Amino acid sequence: MTRRQLRELAMLQAAAVRPEIQALRAIAVLSVVIYHLWPAGLPGGFVGVDVFFVISGFLIIGHLLREVDRTGGVRLLPFWARRARRLLPASLLVLAVTGVAVLAVVPQVQWQQFFSEIAASALYVQNWLLAHNAVDYLAATNASSPVEHFWSLSAEEQFYIAWPLVIVGLIAVTGRLKSTAPRRWIVGGLIAITVASFVYSVFAVATTPAAAYFVTPARAWEFGAGGILALFTRVSPSALPFVRAAASWIGLLVIAITLAAYTGATPFPGLGALPPVLGTLLVIWAGTPAVSWAPTLLLRLRPVQWMGDISYSLYLWHWPFIVLVPIALARPLGWRTRLAILVVSIVLAYATKRFVEDPLRVRKKLTSKRAWQSLAITLGGTAVVALGASIAFAQPVIQNSQYSASVDAAIRSDPGCTGAPAALSQNHCATPFAVTSLTNPASAETDIGRGVQSVDDCKQTIMADAVMTCDIGDVSTPTSTVALIGDSHAGQYLTPLDEYGQANHIHFVTYLKSWCSGTGAEGVANPGYDVPDRIRSCTDWGRAVLDSVNQNPAITAVLFTDFTRSYLEPPPVLGGRAIAPADFEQAWQPLLASGKRVIALRDLPNADQQKEDVPQCVALHLTDDDPCAVPKAMATLDPAQDPLAIAAAQTPGVSLVDLTDTFCDATVCHVVIGGLIVYFGSNHMTLEFSRTLESIVGPQISGAIGPR
Incomplete structure (x- = not known):
């Protein structure tokens, strides 16, 4: 990137980024990473994923609604092209590198499982594959794969595809009814879907808990909750500053309590996900109030904002190391190795953000292309990774027929x-x-x-x-x-x-x-x-x-x-x-x-x-x-x-x-x-x-x- 492009990107980010959201991203990613590296130290760290879901719902549904207010509709292809440029390059890079590492260090006996999950992750259906395996008694004891964490990214991608279509459908209904208030339909539809998803989530946790953790219908309400906040909230730094300061602290405290108190035995998501979701909503609603005792200065700390900035890439990189390093070393992870994984993951996350995520978001050759062209390029990369994983997956299958003959x-x-x-x-x-x-x-x-x-x-x-x-x-x-x-x-x-x-x-x-x-x-x-x-x-x-x-x-x-x-x-x-x-x-x-x-x-x-x-x-x-x-x-x-x-x-x-x-x-x-x-x-x-x-x-x- 040229210096001019970097300055332009910095200006865009400064205008668009909200410090409290960046801080929540930092909290979320560090919670997940620490939970994965030191599970006993932060037994509820998995709720960091729910924080990410609420943030995504707030930002994306808010963006779509503003487009509806401004233009009367949603341009699907440009929206999806922007999302693809934002998310796919880094994720495909991690999947490709992980696939090469699997070939290098993992015994062939595990290739089918690992490469099936790499292909599913590239196609963003990993959450459904894991849900199937969770209820498949022959697969329920599968080893953790190096791309298992892509289940949450799969749920997010499905959200990015589905919600714009829902909004377009609701706008179409208002047009047929000759209504002049599409926002009402969007609000009503969003609330109805969110409530239905929450009810289903509670039911699924009680009836099929293993699958409920992964499936999109049991998680959609978390995105919807963020979207509802975006529909009804216009944050003003001068509005109710003392109330917002208290709300921000309460939200952070609720998240912290769930991080410390929840364990793998906690029924989840369902009712168990409600506290971290509400805590996240409170922090976003509060913004950064100008009150001396508010957490604003803490949330605005440069290291916190920087960690939020690299949160996506850090989430991508850390888990493959946790799975593959013990296989390569033929021994469990010690504390020094875990610390090294954390450091290397942060370095790679920064490099990926600096040299992959940012350039491909603002590079003129991509941004100036028509939406379908950008989509074709990024989806072409997806197809290459998925095809490569499928070929590696097929090798043991081909060998099986030869083995049977032997x-x-x-x-x-x-x-x-x-x-x-x-x-x-x-x-x-x-x-x-x-x-x-x-x-x-x-x-x-x-x-x-x-x-x-x-x-x-x-x-x-x-x-x-x-x-x-x-x-x-x-x-x-x-x-x-x-x-x-x-x-x-x-x-x-x-x-x-x-x-x-x-x-x-x-x-x-x-x-x-x-x-x-x-x-x-x-x-x-x-x-x-x-x-x-x-x-x-x-x-x-x-x-x-x-x-x-x-x-x-x-x-x-x-x-x-x-x-x-x-x-x-x-x-x-x-x-x-x-x-x-x-x-x-x-x-x-x-x-x-x-x-x-x-x-x-x-x-x-x-x-x-x-x-x-x-x-x-x-x-x-x-x-x-x-x-x-x-x-x-x-x-x-x-x-x-x-x-x-x-x-x-x-x-x-x-x-x-x-x-x-x-x-x-x-x-x-x-x-x-x-x-x-x-x-x-x-x-x-x-x-x-x-x-x-x-x-x-x-x-x-x-x-x-x-x-x-």
């Missing part, structure tokens, strides 16, 4: 020492738990089979209770029909039972539902439940399944299995209870009374105790022998504490199948067997490994069924 070839050439059979002593495999050329963490991370997937045509969702079935195995000329009942831990046997059933004339009918054991017991809950409706849904579904199975004369045997350990840890806030042996017994008795055989398959061991999920752990220990093995006492339930095993022992006529010895020896349970990684997360089998379990689980189920 496993097929290994099974054909050495079936006894590939996958699960390698653990059997009679196969005499030299190194059954060693890493081999088949050990592929990147493929294992996404190797999810039918019956386990989040959206699965053979598995009911967490909230729905309608009975849905799948027919596998021999569906044309079976000699027996077996029902498979349970959750996704039952679903992971779908592929091996399908193949075994086809070869041995057994028809399996599956009854699967996420996070539900299928006993129909009242009140049983697990950590996957965050609202009471999930408990009721499981109960209703289980009872409907048992009735359906009992009334089907073709079904001669019923196989039960589930993620038993999870039903022993109910969330205390819902008043649910742990599953008990009696729950299984009550489910089995009517089946036994009708002449059906009942088979109880103990849950497989799990590696939930690992710091990373299993593929990531293996990726970090590829040179180890028997990597990431878990002590048996931690990976398995003691049979004396396993309600399914206890119920099977106490119920005559029930057969118990236990595959623990396939996964564990006397002391540890293995996560690499026969060269294949056993789990894609920490407790679900990979598809490729489960296939190799056919020759082990199939005969045991067949033996429990009895003569056919």
Whole structure:
């Protein structure tokens, strides 16, 4: 930039920037950064995002309203072009640099998650992706990505797109009604949308809290609150100075209290977001009153204003370092490293503001272009970043098909020492738990089979209770029909039972539902439940399944299995209870009374105790022998504490199948067997490994069924 351009920019900023808003930006960004670097030091620092939302609503809706007052309408393309020039260059720079860093330091096992989020961030839908993952029980334990913080920027971009369209729509309505007061319609519409969003936010926090944190409808009211203030306020330095001074201090105090008192357990946003939103509104409304005891001098301090000036870039830069530096160093962050991240982030933020944000906002070559041309240039950059991230995301997918072919070839050439059979002593495999050329963490991370997937045509969702079935195995000329009942831990046997059933004339009918054991017991809950409706849904579904199975004369045997350990840890806030042996017994008795055989398959061991999920752990220990093995006492339930095993022992006529010895020896349970990684997360089998379990689980189920 030339000196003349810098002077022009400084004059524009001096005329447009309000010191109290710059100070709020400084408070907001430092709150978020400190919270991310030292969570215990500022447990409510996440409310800084809400401060940003209110500021955006106040400034943008105020700007749009002034344009309506001045011209009678809103010019959409010029508005969006200005927003794009203001926000996209810095964000695309950070996303591009982060993508290169991921390629350089992150194991390929995490590429799909990270690059999917980079693409979503470039397209400003990251908040919706995180909301989906928050309620997706297979993705809920995803590692933090280096662009996770872009969720708030996504919500802001959606606001910049939606609110002008709302205003244009309201103006169009006033035109059709031949009204001369479009402002009234805009005010009414804004208030209605804000109230509706707030009501939805409160409802969503109570019903789907994980997703409510991210989704735009639960956050729109915060922008709307700032907009309402802009509609009704004309700040005058001489108006009510003492009242404004008091309001400013009260607003700052309310924000400070929420920063110190809130924690990750605080229900949020909803009612929990109301205090910081109101505090921010008070500070903006108060302005900078000329009263000696007002916080005006504090808010106008040059370091405070400077921090507010670089707040956007600082928010962009700090989080990728927090995620990627520990991966690069292979150790957690110490206080010195955290301090270094803070300093480097501030330096990069200043450089980005000085050399990227400001020049591209005032550069004549951009500002003199037509709005659609500016939009095309910035959106072209967006497309490049999103496409690059998508290509990197696709690499593990391409490799998966090649990996599956390699496993097929290994099974054909050495079936006894590939996958699960390698653990059997009679196969005499030299190194059954060693890493081999088949050990592929990147493929294992996404190797999810039918019956386990989040959206699965053979598995009911967490909230729905309608009975849905799948027919596998021999569906044309079976000699027996077996029902498979349970959750996704039952679903992971779908592929091996399908193949075994086809070869041995057994028809399996599956009854699967996420996070539900299928006993129909009242009140049983697990950590996957965050609202009471999930408990009721499981109960209703289980009872409907048992009735359906009992009334089907073709079904001669019923196989039960589930993620038993999870039903022993109910969330205390819902008043649910742990599953008990009696729950299984009550489910089995009517089946036994009708002449059906009942088979109880103990849950497989799990590696939930690992710091990373299993593929990531293996990726970090590829040179180890028997990597990431878990002590048996931690990976398995003691049979004396396993309600399914206890119920099977106490119920005559029930057969118990236990595959623990396939996964564990006397002391540890293995996560690499026969060269294949056993789990894609920490407790679900990979598809490729489960296939190799056919020759082990199939005969045991067949033996429990009895003569056919």
